[in-house]
Amino acid sequence: MFSQINEHINRCVDFTDAEIMIFNNLLIPKYIPKKTLILQEGEVCNFEMYINKGCIRTYYIDPKSNEVTLQFAIEDWWVSDIGSFHDRKPSKLFIESLEPSEVLMLNPETKEKLLKEAPKFERVFRLMIQKNLTRLQDRFLQTVTTTAVEKYLDFIERYPTIPQRVAQHYIASYLGFSPEFLSKVRTKLSRGSVIRE
């Protein structure tokens, strides 16, 4: 149950067996059925969730009811609304499972305890957020500089397993355009790559 996450955190910082033990004892395992709403807009997010198995989606709904997918999280990823979690303020985001999922959770109390008893974890979380930040930066720049075709091609290259696991309109909402247009992009691409004789 903990082997995957232990390997995950050991990739960037070296921990002693004692530290790992403290960590594992604080993690709360949970099973989440398919299509379950885990966090609603307006609620304070009280978890950081590591995914052992499954697929979880974070999204935002704007005042005009446009839905934007912020993240697809699969095996070996973390999900949370880090801002809401840390500042104890209401989230703007929704989080839901797209597949039945097995997760390991920290809540504000256990995370604080962890950082107190094993301060080296401070570094793990900094590195994690740092990676998130640079990825989001790239995504932001891509969003304003590229076309729908380029975005879609980059997505399937970067996350080749996701299109097989989630409905297409979720991908459109991740890439920032309408499901109809994604469909058109896809037919255009497949037409273009057909070999004529």
Add this chain to the structure above:
Amino acid sequence: MFSQINEHINRCVDFTDAEIMIFNNLLIPKYIPKKTLILQEGEVCNFEMYINKGCIRTYYIDPKSNEVTLQFAIEDWWVSDIGSFHDRKPSKLFIESLEPSEVLMLNPETKEKLLKEAPKFERVFRLMIQKNLTRLQDRFLQTVTTTAVEKYLDFIERYPTIPQRVAQHYIASYLGFSPEFLSKVRTKLSRGSVIRE
């Protein structure tokens, strides 16, 4: 010279005088003239820069020569390419001063030394990046869900001093549309708010 930055870091974590001393001794003050290129695409970023005075812009130029402004940093902000700085890999970004600026810098060595001698700073940097991440998240969501008018109005409300300090086309490149269109947005807004008689 250090009063501003000391107050800045003390806002989120409590430090002893000894820790502050270590910190201040590691900071490298620097004066940067107006319109100076501080980092070029392809270079490894070797600084984290706190601005005591001035204005510095981070931007990206995509393969089609579109320029996107990622950040305007003014007094009491940090500038860096955190991904490049941390992983010692070439940056995709440019950083330049828009005004003559006075900054305090850390480089990879002094930052490492700081974290070793005063590990509580790990927390400061995590909080800083966390704040950055949530802000970028908001900005990303805004980018895909709002119109140019809404983006512009939000910008002048959020950063009321910036429009007085930087050229308008930089603001357009921050908001993700063309300078011509920003001009049209502005005239439309001013027309709309004129009181007729």
Add this chain to the structure above:
DNA sequence: GTCATTTATTGAACTGGTTCAATGTTTAGA
């Protein structure tokens, strides 16, 4: 296995923002 629901495709009309080019305005420097 069937029916209801969700998801994907396609087309036509439309719109927010771009591009290009021309003109006007501000700024800085000798």
Add this chain to the structure above:
DNA sequence: TCTAAACATTGAACCAGTTCAATAAATGAC
């Protein structure tokens, strides 16, 4: 104080992506 360069405005033609509506295909619940 004059001039050159950078910046801002405006208009016309254009285009990438949206919206709406209709149809087709896939999925899942019983």
